[in-house]
Amino acid sequence: MTPPEAAGDSVISRPGLLRRARKPFLQILAFAAAVALTKILDGRGIIQAATPFPVILLGTIVGMTYGLLAVGIVLVYRSNRIINFAHGQIGAFGAAFFGVAAVKWHIPYWIAFAMALLVSAATAAAAETGVVRRLRSAPRIVSIVATLGVGQFLVVLATLINSTASGPLYPQPAWLPAFDVGGLRVTQAYSGMLFLSPLFVLAIVVFLKRSRFGLAVRAAAANPESARMSGIFASRMSTLAWAIAGALSAFTAILTAPTQGFVGADSFGPGLLLRALTAAVIGRMQSLPVALASGVGLGIVEQLLLWNYPQSGLVEVTMFLIILVALLVQRRRGGRDEEKGSWAAVQGLRALPEKLQRLPAVRVMGPAFTITSIAALAILPLFISNSLSVTVTGIIAFSIVGLSIGVLTGLGGQLTLGQFAVAAIGAVISFKVSTSSGSFLLALLLAGLGAGLVSVVIGLPALRLRGLMLTVTTLAFALAAPVWLLTQPWMLGEGLDPGKPSGWPFGGPLETGRDYYYFALALFVVALVLAWNIRRSGFSRLLVAIRDNEENARAFAVRASLVKLQGYLAGGFIAGIGGATYAHSLSSISAGSFPTSASIDVVVMTVLGGVSVLIGPVLGAIWVLGLPLLDIGNIGLAATKFGALLLILWKAGGLIQVVAPIRDWIVRFIARRHGIDPEPSHVGDDPADAAATAQGVRTSGLRLSERAAASAPPAGTPLLQARDLRKSFGGVHAVRGVSFEVRAGETVGLIGPNGAGKTTTFELLGGFTRPDTGQVFFNGEDVSKVGPEGRAQRGLIRSFQDAALFPTMTVKETVMLSLERVQPTGFLTSTLGVMLGERKKERQAGALIAAMGLDRYRDKPIQELSTGTRRITEIACLVALQPMCLLLDEPSSGVAQRETEALGQLLAELKRELDLTLVVIEHDIPLIMGISDRIIAMADGELIAEGPPDVVRNHPRVVDAYLGGSITAIERSGTGAASAGR
Numbered sequence: 001m002t003p004p005e006a007a008g009d010s011v012i013s014r015p016g017l018l019r020r021a022r023k024p025f026l027q028i029l030a031f032a033a034a035v036a037l038t039k040i041l042d043g044r045g046i047i048q049a050a051t052p053f054p055v056i057l058l059g060t061i062v063g064m065t066y067g068l069l070a071v072g073i074v075l076v077y078r079s080n081r082i083i084n085f086a087h088g089q090i091g092a093f094g095a096a097f098f099g100v101a102a103v104k105w106h107i108p109y110w111i112a113f114a115m116a117l118l119v120s121a122a123t124a125a126a127a128e129t130g131v132v133r134r135l136r137s138a139p140r141i142v143s144i145v146a147t148l149g150v151g152q153f154l155v156v157l158a159t160l161i162n163s164t165a166s167g168p169l170y171p172q173p174a175w176l177p178a179f180d181v182g183g184l185r186v187t188q189a190y191s192g193m194l195f196l197s198p199l200f201v202l203a204i205v206v207f208l209k210r211s212r213f214g215l216a217v218r219a220a221a222a223n224p225e226s227a228r229m230s231g232i233f234a235s236r237m238s239t240l241a242w243a244i245a246g247a248l249s250a251f252t253a254i255l256t257a258p259t260q261g262f263v264g265a266d267s268f269g270p271g272l273l274l275r276a277l278t279a280a281v282i283g284r285m286q287s288l289p290v291a292l293a294s295g296v297g298l299g300i301v302e303q304l305l306l307w308n309y310p311q312s313g314l315v316e317v318t319m320f321l322i323i324l325v326a327l328l329v330q331r332r333r334g335g336r337d338e339e340k341g342s343w344a345a346v347q348g349l350r351a352l353p354e355k356l357q358r359l360p361a362v363r364v365m366g367p368a369f370t371i372t373s374i375a376a377l378a379i380l381p382l383f384i385s386n387s388l389s390v391t392v393t394g395i396i397a398f399s400i401v402g403l404s405i406g407v408l409t410g411l412g413g414q415l416t417l418g419q420f421a422v423a424a425i426g427a428v429i430s431f432k433v434s435t436s437s438g439s440f441l442l443a444l445l446l447a448g449l450g451a452g453l454v455s456v457v458i459g460l461p462a463l464r465l466r467g468l469m470l471t472v473t474t475l476a477f478a479l480a481a482p483v484w485l486l487t488q489p490w491m492l493g494e495g496l497d498p499g500k501p502s503g504w505p506f507g508g509p510l511e512t513g514r515d516y517y518y519f520a521l522a523l524f525v526v527a528l529v530l531a532w533n534i535r536r537s538g539f540s541r542l543l544v545a546i547r548d549n550e551e552n553a554r555a556f557a558v559r560a561s562l563v564k565l566q567g568y569l570a571g572g573f574i575a576g577i578g579g580a581t582y583a584h585s586l587s588s589i590s591a592g593s594f595p596t597s598a599s600i601d602v603v604v605m606t607v608l609g610g611v612s613v614l615i616g617p618v619l620g621a622i623w624v625l626g627l628p629l630l631d632i633g634n635i636g637l638a639a640t641k642f643g644a645l646l647l648i649l650w651k652a653g654g655l656i657q658v659v660a661p662i663r664d665w666i667v668r669f670i671a672r673r674h675g676i677d678p679e680p681s682h683v684g685d686d687p688a689d690a691a692a693t694a695q696g697v698r699t700s701g702l703r704l705s706e707r708a709a710a711s712a713p714p715a716g717t718p719l720l721q722a723r724d725l726r727k728s729f730g731g732v733h734a735v736r737g738v739s740f741e742v743r744a745g746e747t748v749g750l751i752g753p754n755g756a757g758k759t760t761t762f763e764l765l766g767g768f769t770r771p772d773t774g775q776v777f778f779n780g781e782d783v784s785k786v787g788p789e790g791r792a793q794r795g796l797i798r799s800f801q802d803a804a805l806f807p808t809m810t811v812k813e814t815v816m817l818s819l820e821r822v823q824p825t826g827f828l829t830s831t832l833g834v835m836l837g838e839r840k841k842e843r844q845a846g847a848l849i850a851a852m853g854l855d856r857y858r859d860k861p862i863q864e865l866s867t868g869t870r871r872i873t874e875i876a877c878l879v880a881l882q883p884m885c886l887l888l889d890e891p892s893s894g895v896a897q898r899e900t901e902a903l904g905q906l907l908a909e910l911k912r913e914l915d916l917t918l919v920v921i922e923h924d925i926p927l928i929m930g931i932s933d934r935i936i937a938m939a940d941g942e943l944i945a946e947g948p949p950d951v952v953r954n955h956p957r958v959v960d961a962y963l964g965g966s967i968t969a970i971e972r973s974g975t976g977a978a979s980a981g982r
């Protein structure tokens with residue numbers, strides 16, 4: 001086991017004066033660069049006049065607020081790996097409380113101040129325990145959407161408790177000085193920001209660094225698992241981190257309140273959050289001081305821009321660009337801060353067992369439901385007014401954009417918050433093309449393609465860095481689009497009439513709301529078919545595999561980056577169609593038609609409906625946009641605003657989880673009428689049997705018809721070579737100059753105590769980690785610069801210690817995924833619904849599953865299998881991948897002791913059947929000694945012995961490395977794994 005990358009390095013003290021001095025030095029340098037740049041721009045007349053000092057001072061003060069908020073965002077991110085969208089509102093709520101305490105109850109300023117900080121801290125802690133922690137088994141995006149709900153709730157609550165004390169009426173901090181600098185009046189509140197903020201952050205840093213709690217908070221954030229093992233309650237520490245963040249937010253809000261007009265919903269909405277997020281991103285979501293300093297820097301940049309170009313929307317664009325650049329220059333991070341597939345929690349409809357799926361009555365259920373719904377939609381205009389048709393058209397357009405989120409977020413697992421802005425691009429293109437060419441069909445096609453390309457461009461920076469980076473870039477885009485991009489004269493300018501579809505095949509312009517409604521409905525059906533094609537095709541398998549376990553997908557030769565980009569393209573295309581549908585329904589469109597809130601609403605809507613199913617976004621749109629149409633007054637509003645939050649807390653998978661039992665009930669009814677047991681045997685913890693599998697392999701003649709392109713070299717020739725590989729993680733030298741060679745047809749065992757560097761060596765061989773120095777040769781080719789998927793493509797395939805595979809995919813889907821190496825799925829054919837080769841893959845997967853004795857589990861999701869059965873499934877996948885050389889990482893881990901002998905037989909059988917070369921890491925000494933031709937032993941990152949099992953077994957350095965004990969004794973005791981270092 002290797003520990004997760006230590007998060008939070010930056011506040012943990014680092015040795016060396018130079019290192020410690022580096023950051024402030026860089027900050028001073030950046031400040032000097034900014035001043036120099038200002039001077040240069042000034043000299044060239046790009047900046048209007050010499051920027052007065054007060055502008056910079058104001059920037060510093062405002063920047064402090066961004067910095068403080070950024071610090072809170074980083075704290076929360078480090079604890080739960082989520083972005084808290086209620087962060088600003090939690091502070092605003094504290095500020096509202098402060099208003100009441102200081103003004104109504106006449107409590108002295110600083111006492112009320114302390115009380116307000118406590119209120120916000122408690123609110124944040126409550127949000128963490130009541131909402132975020134409840135949703136911890138669901139994907140992070142659900143928690144994020146829930147924090148949006150918490151934010152909305154708090155805004156309403158804040159307005160309820162305090163609607164009087166705001167703006168100039170709001171108390172200024174007592175005892176602090178107020179003075180003038182040039183034209184700027186530094187009020188008491190500004191003084192507070194300027195002088196108290198650094199002190200407050202300093203106090204927090206000292207608390208985190210010096211106190212027992214602080215240490216625990218950092219330890220829990222860096223590695224919850226090991227923190228728990230050392231007796232720290234990780235969850236309590238994360239509550240504490242939220243509480244600190246809440247207090248910080250209140251601190252900011254109370255001091256900024258007197259400088260603002262009214263502390264309303266928008267004052268703490270996405271705009272403010274984006275500035276804070278930008279600062280947090282520059283701090284790599286890790287470092288508190290860098291986040292604070294960046295916030296100040298951004299404040300100065302903002303004031304400079306506003307001073308020189310008032311009202312131009314340049315601030316948002318600059319933030320967007322800064323985020324892009326900050327992400328692009330950041331080093332690729334280890335993927336270990338990823339969540340492990342928790343998508344099952346939002347699964348809407350469980351896959352039905354195959355024999356049920358085959359029943360005609362069950363088969364027609366889906367299409368019958370869809371056709372009935374569309375027929376109902378088609379006759380709807382007959383019963384509603386023309387203007388209501390226009391409103392319903394809007395719902396349809398939102399649903400189309402929602403479908404695109406279903407693809408990107410539901411399948412791809414990437415949260416996008418800028419999809420309505422992407423839709424806006426589609427709208428503009430559709431307007432331009434239709435007015436210039438007169439062809440609405442061409443306009444729609446180009447609208448989709450253009451929006452798809454924009455979506456790819458926004459996705460690019462987030463491609464390298466996993467986690468929530470797409471969320472950040474897309475949010476920035478959602479903010480920059482309406483205030484700058486769309487207002488440009490070459491986009492929408494002041495606003496324009498988008499025109500109604502006319503010409504072939506529409507006939508005259510679709511003037512009435514009803515006519516247009518049918519057009520929108522037709523586009524909805526097109527988008528629905530596209531999204532459906534994607535969901536049922538091999539392409540969705542690729543997306544889901546990457547979402548569930550990117551590393552493993554790449555080890556299975558899936559080109560993760562390409563697939564993600566294709567996902568962005570497909571999602572963008574559908575959003576573009578949605579944007580065009582929306583635009584032409586209106587009589588005039590402007591930047592204001594595509595507000596940031598629409599991008600966020602459409603995500604909330606999709607998650608609310610059910611992100612994991614096709615119709616989720618439609619259900620969500622009906623709830624969020626349809627309910628308020630009913631004449632039920634505030635109930636409708638309450639249902640959409642707070643109902644959303646409550647619903648997600650109740651069913652993380654959204655509305656679909658509420659209606660799913662209806663489908664299951666109907667299916668059970670049909671099954672019983674056909675005499676089929678609807679609940680097939682519960683096989684979860686009854687593991688597949690390695691001995692039976694070995695027998696199956698022996699008798700089945702496993703070779704699949706297609707062979708991978710490259711053929712294996714003759715036995716005995718060098719196949720895999722490691723040359724002087726070195727890798728350090730910080731101060732840990734995991735691998736120190738390892739060289740060895742594996743010849744075709746060999747089985748090589750890699751042994752060594754815990755932490756010897758075996759897994760890291762595998763990562764280097766497989767291309768998952770770049771070596772500091774050294775090379776890897778495979779089949780005569782230097783593959784050192786080739787990524788894992790490229791190496792897998794060439795036939796060098798690795799397995800993982802935990803055999804986690806793809807938690808939400810079924811055994812059949814997983815095996816079909818591994819057939820992709822030899823029979824790749826086409827992106828275009830998938831989206832167009834041409835399911836070439838799917839049947840064949842299904843047949844081959846079926847045969848392999850049967851040969852491996854996995855028939856009982858074929859429709860079970862991987863996460864419901866025992867480790868032993870997962871191992872066998874993994875081996876089935878490895879066979880389907882048709883490797884030349886297999887790197888197996890502890891194949892016996894999780895397999896019962898009595899099964900390991902059979903496992904050895906199984907591996908030998910596979911090797912013989914498939915002409916494999918094997919490199920195996922094993923702690924089970926009898927097993928590895930039994931199957932290997934040669935053993936390589938490692939300790940402390942170095943190779944300590946190499947040779948036939950008998951020689952290595954008695955090698956003094958090997959004996960020494962195994963805790964000074966005798967490896968033969970370990971072997972005899974039969975508990976190799978336990979005593980060899982576990």
Ligand SMILES: Nc1ncnc2c1ncn2[C@@H]1O[C@H](COP(=O)(O)OP(=O)(O)OP(=O)(O)O)[C@@H](O)[C@H]1O
Nearest residue numbers: 001002003005729732734754755756757758759760
């Ligand atoms: N990403 C990483 N960040 C920091 N340290 C790491 C990382 N990966 C590995 N290490 C460290 O490198 C050393 C070698 O780890 P590695 O997992 O390769 O050993 P191993 O022999 O495979 O051990 P095990 O048998 O427990 O799997 C360990 O000290 C580990 O803590």
